[in-house]
Amino acid sequence: MNNMENIIPHDFHIEKTDRNKSNGHDSFVVWFTGLSGSGKSTIANLVENELFKKGIKTFSLDGDNVRKGLNNNLGFTAGDRQENLRRIAEVAKLFVESGSVIIASFISPLKKDRELIKNIIGEDNFIEVFVNTSLAECERRDVKGLYKKARAGEIKNFTGIDAPYENPANPDLEIKTEEEDLEDALKRIVLHLEDKLKISVQ
């Protein structure tokens, strides 16, 4: 029992729009989804650097700062992934309220979980970027040696091996890392965000 009926929200005076006006830009979430090793963190880092250089308030959320802290009691079953992503979405929503552009990089493998994330954050504040790299290429890169372990049966429920990844049907942006240069992809993403930020970021 969590007694939600007894939680009565306080009416705060400073709203998102006030913070956005003060910061000179809108706030929202850029959510990178894709297989392990697809390039989410690499691209997300570059995007954050570009925005930060322009004086935009940004913050990155990824496995390193979330799965080791807030979500250190969660693993990789379908239920744990959903709870991982639900909590992250709630945190991201708070950051958006605070006026930041959030760069989130999580495998987020299932359509229904990405729908949940979008509903929590709000469609208007959510930009989905699908980092589309084939499993074969991710496995070839094997940045962290995890595919090798998964193939050897040392890691269970590994995305792409014995756990599913469902491609997004309608992402706001799709980056095919085997076909497009990193620099070109970066330019394309920043260009897309320019409009959303409602200020010039050239």
Ligand SMILES: Nc1ncnc2c1ncn2[C@@H]1O[C@H](COP(=O)(O)OS(=O)(=O)O)[C@@H](OP(=O)(O)O)[C@H]1O
């Ligand atoms: N079983 C299994 N499946 C997939 N990934 C695994 C697994 N075990 C550990 N790892 C490492 O954890 C990172 C993925 O965590 P996420 O929070 O992004 O996953 S999820 O969105 O909840 O599905 C992922 O990081 P990235 O490689 O950066 O994607 C892996 O390094």
Ligand SMILES: Nc1ncnc2c1ncn2[C@@H]1O[C@H](COP(=O)(O)OP(=O)(O)O)[C@@H](O)[C@H]1O
């Ligand atoms: N076009 C590209 N975009 C992103 N990463 C690329 C690209 N081409 C090669 N890579 C390499 O692929 C790897 C992706 O790893 P990483 O960014 O950690 O992936 P993820 O965060 O999705 O697990 C890095 O070693 C990166 O240098």
